[in-house]
Amino acid sequence: MLRLKRVRLIAVAVMCVTVSAHVANAHRLALASRLPPCVIGASVEAQGQILSVDEAAGEAPYHQIIVQLPVSVPNCTDGIYRLRLGWGRELGLPLTGETWHVQAKVRAPWSMRNPGGFDYERWLLARRIDGTGYARHAKLLRSGPQANAVQAFRERLSRRLEAESLHPGIAHALTLGDSRHIGQALWGLLRDTGTVHLLVVSGLHVGIAAAVAHAIAGMLLRCLPGAATYLPAARSARAAAVLGAAAYVILVGFEVPVTRALCMAAVAALAALASRRLGAWQSYAVALTATLLSVPLAPLEQGFWLSFGAVGVLLVRFSNVHRAPESIRSIRVLGQAQVALFIGMFPLLAAVTGQWAWVAPVANAVAVPLVSIAVVPPLLVYAFLPIESVARWSLAVADQTALWLLEMLQLHSVPAMALAEQPAAVVFLSATAAVACLLPLPRRCRIVLVPAILAPLAPADAPLPPGVFRIHVLDVGQGSAAIVETRTSTLLFDAGARYPSGFDIGERVVLPALAQLPRRHLDRLVVSHSDNDHAGGADAVGAVHREAEYIDDVSCHSYAGWQQDGVRFRFVSHPRIRRETADNDRSCTLLVESQDARALLTGDTSARYEALIGRQVGGAVDLLTAPHHGSISSSSPSFVRRLSPRLVVFSAGRGNRYRHPHPAVVARFHREGSQIFITHETGMLRWRSDENEVTRWRTQHARYWTQRLSM
Numbered sequence: 209m210l211r212l213k214r215v216r217l218i219a220v221a222v223m224c225v226t227v228s229a230h231v232a233n234a235h236r237l238a239l240a241s242r243l244p245p246c247v248i249g250a251s252v253e254a255q256g257q258i259l260s261v262d263e264a265a266g267e268a269p270y271h272q273i274i275v276q277l278p279v280s281v282p283n284c285t286d287g288i289y290r291l292r293l294g295w296g297r298e299l300g301l302p303l304t305g306e307t308w309h310v311q312a313k314v315r316a317p318w319s320m321r322n323p324g325g326f327d328y329e330r331w332l333l334a335r336r337i338d339g340t341g342y343a344r345h346a347k348l349l350r351s352g353p354q355a356n357a358v359q360a361f362r363e364r365l366s367r368r369l370e371a372e373s374l375h376p377g378i379a380h381a382l383t384l385g386d387s388r389h390i391g392q393a394l395w396g397l398l399r400d401t402g403t404v405h406l407l408v409v410s411g412l413h414v415g416i417a418a419a420v421a422h423a424i425a426g427m428l429l430r431c432l433p434g435a436a437t438y439l440p441a442a443r444s445a446r447a448a449a450v451l452g453a454a455a456y457v458i459l460v461g462f463e464v465p466v467t468r469a470l471c472m473a474a475v476a477a478l479a480a481l482a483s484r485r486l487g488a489w490q491s492y493a494v495a496l497t498a499t500l501l502s503v504p505l506a507p508l509e510q511g512f513w514l515s516f517g518a519v520g521v522l523l524v525r526f527s528n529v530h531r532a533p534e535s536i537r538s539i540r541v542l543g544q545a546q547v548a549l550f551i552g553m554f555p556l557l558a559a560v561t562g563q564w565a566w567v568a569p570v571a572n573a574v575a576v577p578l579v580s581i582a583v584v585p586p587l588l589v590y591a592f593l594p595i596e597s598v599a600r601w602s603l604a605v606a607d608q609t610a611l612w613l614l615e616m617l618q619l620h621s622v623p624a625m626a627l628a629e630q631p632a633a634v635v636f637l638s639a640t641a642a643v644a645c646l647l648p649l650p651r652r653c654r655i656v657l658v659p660a661i662l663a664p665l666a667p668a669d670a671p672l673p674p675g676v677f678r679i680h681v682l683d684v685g686q687g688s689a690a691i692v693e694t695r696t697s698t699l700l701f702d703a704g705a706r707y708p709s710g711f712d713i714g715e716r717v718v719l720p721a722l723a724q725l726p727r728r729h730l731d732r733l734v735v736s737h738s739d740n741d742h743a744g745g746a747d748a749v750g751a752v753h754r755e756a757e758y759i760d761d762v763s764c765h766s767y768a769g770w771q772q773d774g775v776r777f778r779f780v781s782h783p784r785i786r787r788e789t790a791d792n793d794r795s796c797t798l799l800v801e802s803q804d805a806r807a808l809l810t811g812d813t814s815a816r817y818e819a820l821i822g823r824q825v826g827g828a829v830d831l832l833t834a835p836h837h838g839s840i841s842s843s844s845p846s847f848v849r850r851l852s853p854r855l856v857v858f859s860a861g862r863g864n865r866y867r868h869p870h871p872a873v874v875a876r877f878h879r880e881g882s883q884i885f886i887t888h889e890t891g892m893l894r895w896r897s898d899e900n901e902v903t904r905w906r907t908q909h910a911r912y913w914t915q916r917l918s919m
Contacts, residue, residue, distance in 0.1 A: 227500050234504030235333075235912075243291075243316040243339035245915055246284040248863045252341075253311045254278040255349060258302045259290065262388075268709045271295040273302060274337065279314060292332065294342035304359075305352020314341035318862050318915055320683045321891025321906040323629055323668070324562050324720030333913050334508035358458060365591055372600070374607040375614075381407045382584055383591050385460030392710065394614075400624045401617045402568025406579050409460045411469030411515060414453050416584045421452020450474050456588070463511060467503065471495035488523050492516075508913075510560045514553070521552030525646045546573050551661065552646055555638035558627045558664035562720060565624040574616055582609040623752065626723030628668035638663045667726040671695050675774035675802055678896045679809075681833060682721055683887040683905070684713045686861030686868070687741035690809055690833060692800055693725055694773040699732040700756075701798055701809045706744030714745020719752055721892065730756040736796040736811030737761040761811075764796035775897075776801045780808070782820040792836065793817055799825060805897035807831040808851065812839075818847035828852045831895055833859060834877075838869020838886075848876045855883050855895065855902065862888035 256277035264271045273295040280286045293312055295302070302308055316339055319328035332340070362384055373379040377389035387407065398404040405412070425448030457470045475491045496516060499506055506512040525548040526541070550569045558564060565571075586602035586609075593599050641660035644653075672678060672695045680691040684704035692699045700722070704713025722730060730753035735743045738761065750758065759767060765786040769778030780797040788794045795811025806829045813821065813835050832853035835842035837860045856877045860868040869886065877884060883902075885893050891906030906914065 223497065227497055231500055231504045231507065238333055238336055238505060239913065241287075241289070241336075241338050242333070243279065243289055243314065244285055245316045245318075247279065247281050247339070248315045250279075250281045250284070250314055251311065251344075252277065252279050252281075252314050254280075254309075256291075256308060256310050258304055258306045258308065258352065260304055261302060263301065264297065264709075269297060270342070270709070271297070271301060273343070275308070275310065277310060277312070279339070289338040290336060291339045291341060292337045293340070295346070296343070299343060299346045300348070302346075302348070303352055306348060307350040307352070309347045309349055310343055311345040312341050312343045314339050315863055316340075316915060318888075320685060320717060321909070321914070322682050322684075322717050322721050323724040323892065323905065323909075324626070325717045327911075329913050329915065330508050330911070334505050336505065362459065372603060375610045378407060378583075378610050379587060379603075379606065382409065382413065382579075383459070383587050385409045385463065385466075397614070397617055397621055399563060400565055400567075400621045401571040401575075402565030402624070403571050403575050403617065405514075406575055408511075409463065409466055410511070411466070411519065412576070412580070413460075413584055414456060414466055414469035416580055417456035417588055418449040418453040420585050420588055421455075422446070422449035424448070424452075455592070459591070462503075467499055469515075471498045488527055492519060492523060513556060513560055517556045518549060518553060521548055521643075521646065524548075524552065524643055543573070546576075548646055552642050554661065555635055555642050555664060558638070559630070559635045562627050562629065562723065563624045564627055564665075565622075567620050567622050571617060571620045575613055578609055578613050578616075582606070583613070625665075626720065626728065627664055628666070628724040630664050630666070630668065634663050634666075668724050669726055671726045672773075672896075673898075676804070676896065676898045677773075677775045677800055677802055677807075678894065679800070679807055679831060680721065681857045681859060681885075681887060681893040681895075682717060683891045683893075684717055684745075684859065685888070686837065686864040686866070687713060687744075688736070688811070688833070688837070688859045689713065689718050689745070690859075691721065691725070692777075692798075692807075692809070693727065694775045696727070697731045697772045698722070698725060698727050698729060699734065699777070700730055700749065701734045701796075702736050702742040702811070703733070703745035703749050705741045706748070712745055712748045714748035718745055718749055722749075722753075729753075732757045732759060734759045734764065734796055734798065735761070736764075736809075737791045737794060739791060739812065742811060759796070761791070761794045761796055764798075765794075774802065780821050780824045782817070782824065785813075785817050785820060788817070797821055799829075802897050805830040807895075807897070808853075809833050810835040812836040812842070814841045815844035815847065818842065818844050822847050822850040825851065829854075830897070831855045831857070832882075833857050834869065834873070836868075837864075837866070838873045839866065840870040840872060843873045843876060845876055848880055848882075852880050853877070853882050855885065857893055858884070858886045860886055860888060 254277055256275045259274040259276055262272040273293050275291055275293055276288060277291050278288050279291075291312070291314060293310075317329045317332045317337070319326075319330075366380065366384060366386070369379045369383065370376050377391065377394065380386045380389045390407065395404070398407060422445045425445045429444055453470050457466050460466060471494065475494045499512075522545060525544065546569045554564065583606050586606040589602040590599045590606070593602070637660055641657040645657045645661060672693065674695055677692060677694050682689040682691070682704070687704040688702040689704045690701045692701065700718065703718050706712045706714065722728060730749070733746060733749060733753065733756045735746050735758070737743070750756065764779045765781040767779050769776065771777070778799050780799050785794060792812035793814055793816065795813045797811065797813065798809045800807045800809070808825060808829045808831070810833055818835070829851050830853065832851055832855070834856055838858040858869040874884060885902070885904070887893065889906070890904040891909075894903040894905070910916070
């Protein structure tokens with residue numbers, strides 16, 4: 209017996225090493241195949257094959273296309289790459305498998321780097337996309353293969369749902385795994401109530417599909433006379449459950465949570481068919497191994513950690529629990545499961561999503577049964593049952609239940625709490641305490657563990673001392689956003705852009721960055737002028753921080769200076785600037801001063817008014833955000849000499865079409881001895897008035913997939 213245990217232990221160790229080596233090698237190959245930074249802005253003209261198409265939703269001006277395209281740039285790279293290209297509507301809509309002659313601008317994977325922000329480089333790597341860009345011209349050369357049966361079925365079902373469902377966004381998400389039809393307002397409601405998982409196909413939905421197939425197979429076997437003679441009822445129902453789950457997975461696509469659920473269902477069913485007992489943890493381990501072997505880049509996805517984490521939490525809580533009396537088992541287990549998930553998943557949600565919806569247990573206690581019983585099963589019946597009358601009745605049930613669900617979520621909606629990024633040690637401590645709390649320990653021990661579980665709620669930084677201010681110049685691409693904080697106040701100067709595609713810098717970059725501060729309260733929101741790259745994200749920020757005082761390019765010129773925590777603030781203005789009609793030249797300019805340092809935040813003012821601003825500032829500054837992103841029309845030689853800034857920050861996007869910052873402007877600041885920073889190279893820049901050190905977020909918080917070079 210001891211020898212057998214050793215053999216099993218060795219086998220498990222060998223399997224762990226093999227899987228780890230396979231995952232590490234897949235990551236190495238994916239990183240090696242990426243476009244290098246030297247291709248930035250390179251033009252490519254070649255013949256490529258369309259791999260997938262993500263149609264533009266709503267008013268977005270372009271589609272997103274994954275294309276396999278040869279890229280050859282002298283002294284840089286030569287090979288065939290998978291590229292994600294913006295594809296204008298005017299070019300037509302290509303189909304998967306078609307061959308097109310494409311002329312495109314390409315660039316290496318690159319992401320804005322800010323605390324708590326979306327990591328686009330990781331997202332691209334997880335999907336084995338080697339580079340990005342946009343198509344300028346395209347011509348169809350050869351049609352692709354005809355759509356297969358699954359694609360044709362998806363298209364027919366999509367058209368039916370669009371025409372017949374009262375909630376086509378919800379119906380598309382739960383039957384086809386297509387969430388593009390869900391509006392931003394609904395996503396916000398789901399985030400605030402902790403119910404996003406209900407409309408993102410996961411193991412819950414696969415389990416429902418398996419249960420529906422199991423129930424239908426069981427009824428058919430009981431109704432067909434003599435069927436049990438040839439088909440054992442229990443085994444046949446289990447086989448039908450796996451087939452039903454597999455059909456649903458094929459329909460919605462093989463995302464990580466879905467694949468995990470299918471693997472676990474298949475393992476359990478195969479063990480039952482073979483009359484072998486397989487424990488829950490063994491099924492879990494097999495599913496984890498199968499997922500990592502088939503999708504080795506899965507650990508880059510949030511869904512991987514949330515999916516396996518949730519199942520692991522439930523196994524920790526219930527794997528050693530004795531069977532409860534039948535009359536109370538269902539309700540009690542449902543309540544215990546919600547509490548266990550709330551406690552066990554809190555550290556993981558804090559680390560992965562940066563948000564905590566504290567009303568989630570209440571909302572999920574109602575929403576999960578509704579979706580499990582009266583939304584997903586009717587939608588599956590509608591999708592797969594060819595009887596028209598029954599299908600329409602099922603869709604009506606699903607639509608009405610979805611209406612009740614949305615009304616219920618509105619009643620329970622409370623803005624989710626944004627959490628600061630925490631060191632890995634804090635996350636590990638919180639996760640360990642949460643797992644321990646799920647074990648059968650005395651109540652006194654569980655109470656002691658509560659502070660450790662709640663450790664991610666702590667702010668990432670300590671409050672500033674009086675008389676000190678800190679500036680965070682965010683990396684927002686070709687735009688502007690900066691946060692100024694003192695001990696008891698926070699000011700936002702500009703909020704970045706909102707793009708036609710729906711990507712909102714205010715929502716995706718500025719708000720997560722504000723959540724990292726010791727004070728999550730915003731006191732003032734300053735929009736230097738109305739250009740989209742400065743003001744586009746202001747609405748999203750204002751919707752969350754309704755208490756913030758709004759200051760724009762009309763009010764700032766008459767706004768009185770103020771003092772906060774020993775730090776002085778005043779807008780630099782002049783009557784000529786106030787009367788200016790051009791948006792750029794009417795931009796707000798903010799001077800921040802303490803006993804130790806001075807900083808000047810500018811908008812897009814041109815050189816014609818810089819002399820007036822320079823005289824109002826009255827001397828050198830320690831930090832300057834360069835006017836108009838470093839345009840040649842700003843930062844005149846006299847302005848640069850008068851301010852003689854020690855640090856200059858250019859807020860400019862990588863490879864922007866304006867070529868900001870202009871080399872001549874950079875050279876002027878260099879001649880004055882200024883230290884130069886460009887946000888697309890440094891990521892978010894953090895500077896404190898009583899310290900000389902500058903934090904470059906891209907360098908100091910880099911991950912192994914982060915590109916280190918920009919040009």
